[in-house]
Amino acid sequence: MTKTLISLIAVAMLAFSLTTVAEESAGAESREQFRSIDKDVQSLKKEVLDLNRDLFLLEEELLFPANSQVAFFISMDVGEYFGLDSVNIKIDGKEVANYLYTAREADALIRGGVHRVHMANLKTGDHELVAIFVGKGPHIRDYRRGATLNFNKGIGAKYVELEITDRVKKQQPEFVIKEWE
Numbered sequence: 678m679t680k681t682l683i684s685l686i687a688v689a690m691l692a693f694s695l696t697t698v699a700e701e702s703a704g705a706e707s708r709e710q711f712r713s714i715d716k717d718v719q720s721l722k723k724e725v726l727d728l729n730r731d732l733f734l735l736e737e738e739l740l741f742p743a744n745s746q747v748a749f750f751i752s753m754d755v756g757e758y759f760g761l762d763s764v765n766i767k768i769d770g771k772e773v774a775n776y777l778y779t780a781r782e783a784d785a786l787i788r789g790g791v792h793r794v795h796m797a798n799l800k801t802g803d804h805e806l807v808a809i810f811v812g813k814g815p816h817i818r819d820y821r822r823g824a825t826l827n828f829n830k831g832i833g834a835k836y837v838e839l840e841i842t843d844r845v846k847k848q849q850p851e852f853v854i855k856e857w858e
Contacts, residue, residue, distance in 0.1 A: 690815070694708065696842055700827075702826045712720070728839060740798075742798070744832050744833060744834075745798040745799060745800065745801075745830075746796065746797075746798060746834040746835070747796070747797050747798070747799045747830060747834070747835045747836075747837065748793055748795070748796045748834070748835075748836050748837070749766055749774070749793070749794050749795045749796070749797075749799075749806075749837050749838075749839060750791050750792065750793050750794065750836065750837070750838045750839065751764055751791070751794050751838075751839045751840075751841070752786060752790075752791045752792075752838060752840050752841070753783075753786040753787050753840075753841045753842075754838070754841070754842040754843065755787070755842070755843040756842065757843050758814065758815050758839055758844070758848055758849055758850045759810075759812055759814055759820060759843070759850030760783065760812045760813040761778050761783045761786065761810065761811075761812045761841065762777065762778060762783075762811050762812040763775065763776060763777045763778060763810075763811045763812070764776050764778075764794060764808060764809070764810055764811070764839065765808070765809040765811075766794060766795055766808050766839075767804065767806070767807040767808075767809075768795070768797065768799070768804055768805070768806055768807075769804055769805055773795055773797055774794050774795035776792075776794050776795075788836070790845070794839070799830045799835075800830065801830050801831055801832060802829065802830060803827065803828070803829050803830075804827070804828055804829075804830055805825065805826075805827050805831050806825065806826045806827075806828065806837065806854060807823060807824075807825050808823060808824050808825075808839050808852070808854060809821065809822070810822050810823070810824075810825045810839075810841065810852055814849070814850060815848055815849065820850070822850070823852070824839070824853065824854050825851040825854070826849075826854040826855075826856075835856065836857035837854060837855070837856055837857070838854070838855050838856075838857060839852070839853075839854055840852070840853045840854070840855065
């Protein structure tokens with residue numbers, strides 16, 4: 678049985694050696710073909726990525742035309758008195774967004790990040806925005822607060838920021854909604 682195993686190993690090694698010799702002779706030519714195919718694949722990959730980006734931009738343009746577009750962003754300053762868990766947005770009494778934040782996302786907001794919570798199309802005219810913030814307030818207590826903004830949507834895009842800041846004097850978080858110019 679051991680002789681059979683040794684014979685099989687010897688045959689396998691011989692076959693491998695013959696394959697290696699054959700590959701080396703054809704290797705230079707096949708490597709050149711491989712390089713050519715690799716260049717073609719990389720070129721196609723770049724074209725697909727460019728096309729995907731263009732399609733995404735076109736989709737955004739079609740779904741959210743600039744004259745009716747409204748975007749809502751959330752930001753935090755410091756975050757010492759409030760740990761954000763979620764935000765709920767209502768426009769004209771209708772819930773349009775409810776976002777639950779992970780610890781990493783909330784940390785990114787504290788470090789200066791801005792998150793686009795919702796994008797919508799609104800008719801021109803007056804609208805009411807209600808944002809409800811849920812999280813942990815001072816002394817790790819559950820905290821739920823809201824902020825309201827009545828705004829006029831004109832022609833053109835509108836950007837609204839939901840900002841959470843620390844109010845040091847009262848040691849409480851403050852929730853402010855403001856329109857970007």
